[in-house]
Amino acid sequence: MSTKYKATAKEEAFFITLTTVGWVDVFTRLNQKNGIINALIHCQQNKGLEIYGYCIMSSHVHLLCRATHGFILSDVVRDFKKFTSKKIIQTIIEEPESRREWLLDYFQKACIHLKRTQHYKVWQDGYHAEYMYSNSFIKQKVEYIHMNPVKDKIVLVPEDYYFSSARNYAGLENDIEVILLDLF
Template sequence: MSHQYRVRNHEEIHFITFTIIDWVDVFIRPAYKQLIIDSLIYCQQNKGLEIYAFCLMTNHLHLLVSAKHPIRLPDIVRDFKKHTNKQLIKLVETENESRRDWMLYRFQYNARFDDRIQNYKVWQDGYHSIECDREEILFQKLDYIHDNPVRAEIVSHPEHYIYSSAINYAGEKGLLEVILLDRGFISVKF
C-alpha cells in the first residue's frame, strides 16, 4: 500500500474504501448487505469505531471514520475485513445464490496469490485511506460518499438510498447511528 494512503493520525477522521476482489457485485442480496451493517454496528459498540458517513455499494464500501484512543483504525479495519470475509463466504455457501459457484471460484482463485489467506479472499488488499484534516477535504468526501448511489443511477436523491448515511443527514433514522458533521466541524450523534 502506498505511504500516501496510510493512516498516520489514528484519531483523525479518515475517508476509507474497501473493495471486493475483481469488483464482484456481492452486495445485491439483503443478507450480504445486512452482514456489513451488523459488522459495522459491532465495530462501533465493541471496537471503538466512530462512523461519520458510510455508503455500501454493490462491490465496495465507503466510510468516513475515526477510532477512539487508544484503538488504532488499522486494527479495526483488519478485524472487520477478516470477519466479513469469513462470514460472506458462509452466506454465499448457504444462501439461495445463483452465482455461488462463480463467486466462490473468483474468491478462491484470488486467495492463491496471498500467503495470508487460506481458502477465499473476498476483499482487495489494503484500503484507500485519506486523512480528512481540513474541512474542505472532509466535506468533499462526505458529499462524494452520499452522491455515490446517485452517480450509479440507483436513486435520484442521496437520502433515498437506505445503505447510506445520507438519510441520517436528511434528519431521518438510518441503518447505522452516525456522528453528524456540520460545516463548522461540530459533530452530533443522530
C-alpha cells in the first residue's frame, strides 16, 4: 500500500481525514458522535495522540494531530479505525436506528471484495494524511476544519458546531481537550 498519504513519521503533525465507506452519513446521531469523541479521548490518554484541531462531520472526521511518546500516528489511526468500526456496528445493532437494516447491509456489502474475512467495513481503506510543514499551511487546515460545518450550512459560525475544535479556540465548552495553536 502506498505511503504517500500515510502518517508514518514520528513526532510530526498531520492533517488527517477519515471517511466512511461510500461517504455514508453514520455520525448523524449523538450516540455515534459520542463514540468517536470517546475513542479520541482514549487515544489522547493512552496512545500519545495530541489533537490541535478536529471536526466530526456526518460521514468523515478531520484531525490535525500528531503522535508522541514513541507512538506512530499511522498505528494510532489504525487502532482508532478498528475500535470505532466495532463500536459503530455495535451501536447500530443495540441502539435505536431507523436505518439499521440498510446500514448493516451496506457495511456488509463493503466487505465482499476483501481477501480477509470481515463482517462489516465502516471506514474507507487508508486515510488521507498531509504533513504539516509550515505555520501558514497549519492555519489553512485549521480554518478548513472549522469551516466544514459552515460550508454544509449546519451552523452560521464555526464555534456554534459542538463537534469541532472551533469551540476550543473560541474558549467555549467542549468534550475534547485540544492543544491550542497560537496562529490566529
